């Protein structure tokens with residue numbers, strides 16, 4: 001196995017397909033009404049199945065020729081070669097010289113995979129077994145706090161990938177959470193976060209999971225110390241421990257566990273490495289919810305449901321790995337995103353789950369997509385040759401409809417949008433005779449229909465609208481959407497959805513020639529915050545070293561701060 005990817009990035013803009021797409025886009029007159037009228041099979045032809053997900057691409061600004069040329073682009077940039085290199089454990093994260101193997105976290109454990117001389121399939125299975133054993137102990141009440149009480153609340157302390165994945169999945173799978181267990185998530189270094197999340201907690205039944213890949217993240221370590229202080233203080237106040245070194249270390253041993261790749265730093269914090277769950281540098285933070293970073297979720301929903309979650313990821317991995325490009329859903333969706341960003345001038349992409357339980361999914365995707373593909377250089381260090389990294393955003397429907405959909409329907413920009421829904425709700429309530437989920441999904445269907453087909457001036461006039469109001473009431477249509485429909489929001493379906501977007505992100509990164517697995521752009525701000533902290537705390541020399549605007553802002557803060 002080589003440690004370097006075989007070849008450098010292909011400049012997509014020099015390919016034949018890119019030239020053809022430029023021409024196709026120039027000549028394209030989007031006409032979804034006309035296209036559907038002329039081609040009764042369009043919906044069926046452009047709908048695909050990936051594991052349990054039914055994906056309808058037919059309301060995109062897409063002709064058969066565009067689609068074929070996008071697939072040709074994937075061939076020319078050697079997408080399959082790069083995909084296979086990822087699955088094989090080559091060091092495709094070039095700037096960090098690492099393999100990229102989140103897919104190994106969800107492979108069947110009996111299929112060996114050797115990477116850099118190590119059987120990582122066995123490592124993954126061992127660590128997962130440790131997480132599951134811990135989850136069972138907490139769920140059964142065998143794991144107890146200092147007073148012998150079982151755990152009722154787990155507080156996951158982490159940020160970025162060590163928070164967004166677990167909280168998103170916990171919210172999504174809330175119906176699977178064991179009765180009597182609750183998970184809270186502390187991420188922000190704003191002291192409000194830890195203060196609010198601990199305010200009403202009983203320390204004797206609370207367990208903290210400190211989740212940090214590096215175990216060096218300022219926010220997480222600060223919050224972990226705040227939580228530890230709160231635990232000590234409140235256990236002493238409750239008379240549950242002595243105010244002594246022994247009392248405090250007993251409290252940490254029974255109320256703190258950690259998840260990290262840096263087990264030495266976990267020990268330095270005072271957490272017994274026996275109570276720590278590891279993972280590996282070939283798992284990126286934003287790709288880590290299916291590693292031990294998901295321990296809080298594994299406790300909440302239990303090992304069986306967590307295994308189903310992993311199975312869902314694997315099903316989508318297999319679809320991505322083995323399906324011909326022209327039917328490969330993550331490939332097609334990734335290429336469509338390239339089409340919109342590079343040829344149709346889209347700057348953003350909305351993700352609109354019609355499932356309240358997916359309310360943190362857009363936030364999760366923001367890190368996945370933007371930390372991955374928000375890059376200006378390619379993996380060989382040369383500048384990118386085209387636009388990259390659109391802004392991902394969204395909110396659950398129907399809330400978004402009453403907030404920002406106006407701009408999607410009638411604004412001046414193209415905003416491709418993914419609509420996600422499940423057929424069977426967790427809470428099948430009725431409003432008199434009406435199935436409320438049916439009413440909810442009527443909105444899901446209506447919105448994509450309105451966006452695609454709009455309403456012409458003549459149709460508006462036919463409703464008797466006064467002429468001076470007609471233009472305000474016209475809907476242009478031809479606003480692109482993808483509809484994703486799943487049977488229900490099961491652990492498996494959630495895993496499939498996450499893996500789908502992981503692979504979409506990968507496909508875009510390959511076309512743009514960028515390393516989707518590093519995140520150097522987050523470093524400068526972190527370093528400056530550490531340098532500025534003394535100035536904020538009152539160090540005049542540190543203040544004087546700042547630029548005039550920053551110095552004035554800090555001075556103003558110090559003046560305002562009581």
Ligand code: F6P
Nearest residue numbers: 160161162212213214217285522
């Ligand atoms: O600063 C960005 C980042 O490094 C993310 O990539 C990562 O998910 C997050 O911080 C948290 O990092 P850690 O898990 O090492 O605390």
